[in-house]
Amino acid sequence: MNLSKPLEGISVLDLTRVLAGPFCTMLLCDMGANVVKVERPEGGDDSRSFSPFVGDDSAYFMSINRGKKSITLNLKTVEGKKLLERLIERFDVLVENFRPGVFERLGFSAQRLREINPRLIYTCSSGFGHSGPMSHRTAYDLIIQGLSGMMSITGPDENSPTKVGSSIADIFCGTFACIGILAALHSRNLTGKGQKVDVAMLDSMVSVLENAIA
Structure with missing residues (x-):
């Protein structure tokens, strides 16, 4: 097989919205993966309503x-869940960024996903990860920039903590999730088994503070 991109032949089921998750699957798509985005029937991904617009479409x-x-x-719905199960059977990677616990309540725990497709790479991105005392807290990029300390080293002086111009916490979370998926795919080539990749925005942001963390 003559592959022009490194991830051609890999299928990704994208159940993410807004930024961290979609940024991850965008990187996979750019590397040749076949990405199928699953959106809710009413309105789809929230970012479809974000400006600026080109005609009727969100440039964001x-x-x-x-x-x-x-x-x-x-x-x-029962029908929707059954359709998702049939898709999971056929895909290599599933990426979601629901609040921790939501996907499980829908009937798709990590254990259930392994039963449906033992080779699946299940990837979740969230503010604080799927374990720990803060795992169920809601997180936004601005909150994570503040909690991580990034805002304290950004701005004109030490008394003026400032948000980084882009949504850097979301972007790094998506990037690290992509790296985790690539590592998991390599591991699957060796073992034949999928695994769970759990990436947190806070962890990602702290990891890029360089010597400031010291």
Whole structure:
């Protein structure tokens, strides 16, 4: 097989929205993976309504969902869940960024995903990860920039903590999730087994503070 991109032949089921998750799957798509984005029937990904617009389309949405195919599924219905199970059987990677616990309550725990597809790379990105005392807290990029200490080393002086111009916590979380997926795919080539990749925005942000963390 003559592959022009390194991830051609890899199929990714993208259940993410807004930024951290979609940024991860965008990177995979850019490397040749076939990415199918699953959106809710009413309105789809929240970022479809974010400005600026080109005609009727959000430039924000298009910039981080380029190259992906898109379908809608209502995961609150039995039919929608059955369709998702059939998709999971056929895909290499599943990426979601629901709040921890939501995907499990829908019937898709890590254990259940392994039963459906033992080779699946299940990847979740969230503010604080799927374990620990803060795991169920809501997180946004601004909150993570503040908690991690990034804002304390950004700005004109030490008394003026400042947000980094781009949503850097989301972006680094998506980047580290992508790296985790690539490592898990390599591991699967050796073992034949999938695994769970759990990436937190806070962990990602602290890891790039360089010597400031000291």
